[in-house]
Structure formats: structure tokens, C-alpha cells
Amino acid sequence: MQTKKPWRLGTRAQLLLRGLRYSRILPYTSIDGWLTVDEAITLYELARALPHERPLVVEIGCWQGKSSVCLARGLQPKNHGRLCCIDPFDATGDTASQDLYADRARSVGSLREVFEQNLRDAGVHDLVDVRQGLSQDLARDWREPIDLLFLDGDHSDEAARRDFDDWSKHVRPGGFVVLHDAVHPVHTGPRRVVEQRITPDPSWVDRRQVDSMFVARKACQ
Numbered sequence: 001m002q003t004k005k006p007w008r009l010g011t012r013a014q015l016l017l018r019g020l021r022y023s024r025i026l027p028y029t030s031i032d033g034w035l036t037v038d039e040a041i042t043l044y045e046l047a048r049a050l051p052h053e054r055p056l057v058v059e060i061g062c063w064q065g066k067s068s069v070c071l072a073r074g075l076q077p078k079n080h081g082r083l084c085c086i087d088p089f090d091a092t093g094d095t096a097s098q099d100l101y102a103d104r105a106r107s108v109g110s111l112r113e114v115f116e117q118n119l120r121d122a123g124v125h126d127l128v129d130v131r132q133g134l135s136q137d138l139a140r141d142w143r144e145p146i147d148l149l150f151l152d153g154d155h156s157d158e159a160a161r162r163d164f165d166d167w168s169k170h171v172r173p174g175g176f177v178v179l180h181d182a183v184h185p186v187h188t189g190p191r192r193v194v195e196q197r198i199t200p201d202p203s204w205v206d207r208r209q210v211d212s213m214f215v216a217r218k219a220c221q
């Protein structure tokens with residue numbers, strides 16, 4: 001006998017029920033990726049509320065642009081906001097994710113092309129600076145202060161720690177770091193960063209969790 005699936009609201013309806021203002025990020029709902037409605041809203045709201053006149057958001061691990069669209073839509077009203085998207089766009093990943101990435105990438109052809117098309121469809125392509133490559137390579141020459149850093153790349157323990165150490169030092173006082181999958185049954189890297197780097201360090205304040213996402217603000221000195 002077939003068991004009935006429990007009835008659930010679709011993602012678009014869930015988003016609009018949170019408030020009509022979130023129709024700004026509706027395009028995110030049709031992009032492949034891993035982001036709950038509340039996580040998407042959190043990224044959008046954080047980017048939208050950045051106080052700096054020319055805010056810079058850096059995203060590590062973009063896949064097909066689901067989270068990028070939320071961040072970019074938040075920056076859009078600011079005129080001078082910029083989102084830097086770092087990803088090799090070749091389905092590289094930690095061992096726990098590789099097969100899943102390869103499987104899902106096979107059906108789309110070029111990940112970079114799909115990513116850019118998704119940004120164009122959402123009307124945010126012009127404020128995104130795409131850096132194709134590995135975060136550890138691009139970190140070497142990075143100099144700019146970051147207002148919001150979103151870490152969602154390689155989730156292994158070593159890589160998550162390395163990304164946090166390489167990039168969080170560039171977050172300006174008052175700026176934010178956000179880690180995805182900080183509560184996850186398989187990926188332990190982001191959780192260990194929270195436990196070992198953020199929790200013991202009093203310079204990370206206003207900590208909170210939204211679904212699997214962890215948010216902290218760097219205290220102003």
C-alpha cells in the first residue's frame with residue numbers, strides 16, 4: 001500500500017508567508033542548492049542592513065547562485081554594494097559532497113554558465129564580481145576589508161578551519177561572518193570552527209543560529 005506524503009507548502013509560498021517584502025528574493029527559489037527559507041531571508045537581511053557606504057560581501061562556495069542571489073538582492077538598493085563570488089565551478093568538494101556535486105552538475109553542463117545565467121535572471125549580475133578559483137589560492141593576495149563573509153565552500157574540518165583563518169581576519173569591526181552547515185550530521189568542519197574559533201573568542205559577538213547557519217559579528221574595538 002502506498003503511504004501518503006505529508007502535505008507541505010512549497011518554498012515560494014513559505015517565503016511569501018514570511019512577508020511580501022521577501023518577494024525580492026523569489027528568484028532564489030528556482031535555483032538548485034541548499035538553503036532553507038529562513039537562511040535565505042537571513043542572508044538577504046544581513047546584506048540589506050550593512051551600514052557601510054560601499055559594502056563588500058564575499059561568498060565562498062556559490063554552486064549555482066542560490067545564496068548569491070539572496071546576498072546580491074540585499075545589496076542592490078545600495079548602488080555601490082559589491083558581491084565577490086569565489087568558487088572553482090568544477091564541482092570540487094569535500095569527500096562527503098563530491099558524488100552529490102558531480103551527479104547534480106552532470107545535468108547542467110557548465111556550472112559557471114548556469115551560475116551567471118541565474119544572476120542575470122535575478123537582475124543582479126552587474127554587482128557581482130565572479131572569481132573562479134579555490135578560496136585558499138585567492139586568499140593569498142586578498143587585501144580588502146569585508147563587511148559580510150559567507151563561508152559555504154569545502155566543509156571538511158581542515159578546509160573549514162583554513163577558510164575561517166584565511167578570510168575572517170579581513171572582516172571589518174562591526175562586520176559579519178556567516179557559516180553554513182554549522183549544524184549538520186555529516187559535515188563537521190563548520191561546527192568545529194564555531195566551537196574552536198568563534199565560541200572562545202570574545203571578539204565575536206551577537207552570535208545566533210538560523211537553521212543550520214551560524215552568524216556572528218566582529219565587535220567594534
Ligand SMILES: C[S@@+](CC[C@H](N)C(=O)[O-])C[C@H]1O[C@@H](n2cnc3c(N)ncnc32)[C@H](O)[C@@H]1O
Pocket residue numbers: 032033034035060061062063064065066067068086087088089090091092093094133134135136152153154
Ligand atoms: C554547498 S555548495 C555551495 C552552495 C551555495 N552557497 C548555495 O547556497 O547554493 C559548496 C560549493 O563550494 C565549492 N567549493 C568547494 N571547495 C572550494 C574551495 N576550496 N574554494 C571555493 N569553493 C569551493 C563547491 O564547488 C560548491 O560549488
